[in-house]
Amino acid sequence: MTSNFRIGDPLIRASKLRKEFGDFTAVNGIDFEVRKGESFGFLGPNGAGKSTTMRIIAATLTRTSGEITILDKDPEVHGPEIRAHLGVVPQQDNLDAALTVEDNLYIYGRYFGLSKKFIRNKIEELLEFAQLEEKRSVKVEALSGGMKRRLTIARALISEPEILMLDEPTTGLDPQARHILWDRLFRLKEQGVTLLITTHFMDEAEQLCDRLMVMDKGSIMAEDSPASLIKNFATKEVLEVRFGSGRNVELADTLRTHCDRIEVLPDRVLMYAESGEDLLHRLVSNGLQPLTSLVRRSSLEDVFLRLTGRTLVD
Amino acid sequence: MSATENATLKSEMVRRGSLHLINVPRIKRWGAYYVLEARIRNMSKWKFSILAASIGSPLFYLISVGIGVGSFINSHSAGRGIDGVKYMTFLAPALLAQVAIQDGLSEVTFPTLQGFKWEKNFFAMNSTPLTGRHIAVGTWLSAIARISLTVVAYIAIMYTFGAIHGWSPLLAIFTAVLGSAAFSALMMGATAAIKNDDMFLTLLQRVAIMPLFLFSGTFYPLKSMPEFLQWIGWCSPVWHATELGRWLTYDHPLNGNSLLIHFSYFAVMLVGGLWFAIRTFEKRLAK
The missing domain is CATH 3.30.70 (Alpha-Beta Plaits)
Structure with a gap:
């Protein structure tokens, strides 16, 4: 895959995307587009279909019907090729609790086939980014919730992904930890990383997202910038x-x-x-x-x- | 936010981006190796408990049953022991097969439950270019690495105790690892298929592994059991591995047909088990 995407180019295109689990329709034929460099948010309550949509984009869940391409590729055909360029921060931290902070970053880098030398240098940068330098040799099980969250985000950045996907990134964090995270995410956006965020916090959506898709019961209710949504609907x-x-x-x-x-x-x-x-x-x-x-x-x-x-x- | 926090990060590397950094065909080839590497790193955190469990338990059996019961049996059989060899020599290959299977089982069941249920780190692996096949094969390879280490250590103990002699027992390393690798593949698939893990490990140990250990001709020849109980041994990987181990460590007679049956049993279990495990991993990750 070559780097032929510029700021503003569509990285994700979905058309009539639908996902059913038995009789339940989680995503009900939605259309959207995410462009390089933007911060795109899925806003909606629990069960709106945000996480399902994220998993389809992350090439770990197959769709029932409709079309979707990520980096011009179909996730059902080119799963590994797409996942190679995604940084995924799941709703629940799935770190290896028995390993240290540093080890968690290291093994994750290896999953992307990155060289040991590159990973070692990158770990220094990420520990600083996540403010975890002092904790590098501490086992994950001893970290606070906020630290684990920052480590999960740092881990997702080890491969310098084109798209960073964050599923409810600040749920369960105290206000100070949330603000530190927002600051870190803002820095990434400044570096041109495309951010894809699901949240049910309106302040988070307003702070972080250039464009928002409001979802409910698997459907899109509206899509625009936070300011325009407020202007048009309130x-x-x-x-x-x-x-x-x-x-x-x-x-x-x-x-x-x-x-x-x-x-x-x-x-x-x-x-x-x-x-x-x-x-x-x-x-x-x-x-x-x-x-x-x-x-x-x-x-x-x-x-x-x-x-x-x-x-x-x- | 403090001034330090607002300052530009001093160690920031020049961003190259994943499109330039990542070689997907290479990951497709070596993915299982990356999983193995991570598993070994994880195992190294538990090395003392792993060693104690792997070596300690059969060592105690060898001392208490091999020497204790052995001296009793040897003295009552006019020194002929069992199967034409002293009791320790008869018992040791069976313990070798058992410890290999037990170790392999621990190394596939715990990480699989951890990966899918407890810590969900298989889902973290699957959010990278790694696939279910890489994760299953890598986890299985890590079990083989641990089994190999245990088996080699155990063979050394068998030599030290004078239970085996010469070079041919070294080949029993291969058959013990083969037996365990085949059974581990099957059990890894079964563990991945488990939705509710309450009591699973306890039941597995008490209802499956313990009877296999006791009814596989470990402490006495399988033929001395009543015929209606011998079928447990015929189905048991412990018995097949024990028979091959005894054939290699002393002159336990096995004809060509028996050898074919034992090796075919493990070949079918290995290929089928691995296929089943990969399929179950892929299905569970996609749910």
Whole structure:
């Protein structure tokens, strides 16, 4: 395989991609394209079909129907040729717990047939990248969750992959560990590595992704940049009001007359408006005094709610 | 984020990219070797427990049963022992076959359960250019490496105890490894097919391996068992490997037909077992 891909060239092309497990349709005929150098995200709740799509791209799961090419190759015909250029970070770390940090990187490099000399040099770079220099001789079983996650990402980078695939990269990490990871991923993007990320965290999607595909129940609900999605599917601001249990539903029809769209959640009502403050003043002047109120900017969570009628984290 | 964290990484290499770095045809040829390399690295972390389990147990058998029971049998058989040789010489090839099979089994069952269930590191391997075939064959080769080491050490112990003499017993290294390699391939496939591993290893040990050990003519000739129990020995890889081992370590008589049966048994088990294991690995990785 020769390096004939430039920034902006499509690396992944899927058309009517479908995957069924018995009677269950995990991926329901989706079309998408991922270009070199971009950071592409699959956003959706658990069971949306994100991980299944990722496994098909990773050439470890066969599709039921439809077409897909990765680096211009069919994963069912050229699995090893495609996997040679992917860095895969699975949802659950699958490191060798009995081996040290350094050994884990070493053996993984060998799976790509890389020379021992190259791997040794690369390990130094990756230990620094993952901030694990002090832990190089420590067994994986003794590492914290965040360290294991960083090691799994470092391991995926040993072969200098064209596409780095991250399945829920920061699930289970504390806020500080998440921010360190985001920083590391941003650096990779700056180096021209194509990132493919699945997440159900909207802030992660907004931070990391140039383009997002919102998925639910195996289908694509929308696809665009985070900013455009928010612009197209939500208003500029959201007013969150609480009137107390029971009253939220009771007042829904009245509240609806004050703005274009509302969403009634079990504990609060979301009211979509260009100016949350103005809307709140209107409510109060009409005698609707909420127990609590909050004005915030619209987010991808609101986009998802609009598209599916459900929240991302059920 | 601290200034250090924001600083450019000092050791960053010039990125060449996988398209220039990776030689896929080479991985297709050598993939199983890379898996073997990783397994040996993993095994080296357990070298003392592996050695203790592999050598210690048959060594204790050889001392307690070979010397203890042996001196009793030898004195009651006017020095003729069993099968025309002293008891230790009769027992040693059977223990050799048993330890080889036991070791091979440990080295395929634990890593296979670890790879598919406990740590899922076979899925990590399969996210690289390695295929199910590479992973299965590499794991099996690592079992053969461990078996070979144990068998050689055990043969040395047999010489030290005076259980065997001359050069021909060295050929028993080959038959012991062959027997274990064939059985390991089959059992690796079976382990990969196991969905629920609760009690699997315990049951395997108690319901399969222990009876094979006890009913394979290990401590006495198979023919001295009632005929309705002899079939266990005929099915058992331990018995076939023991018969070949006895043929090579002393003059246990085996005619051409028997030799053909013993070698064919292992050849079929090896080819069939490996085919089954590769197929099961590939299917499970693709689920």
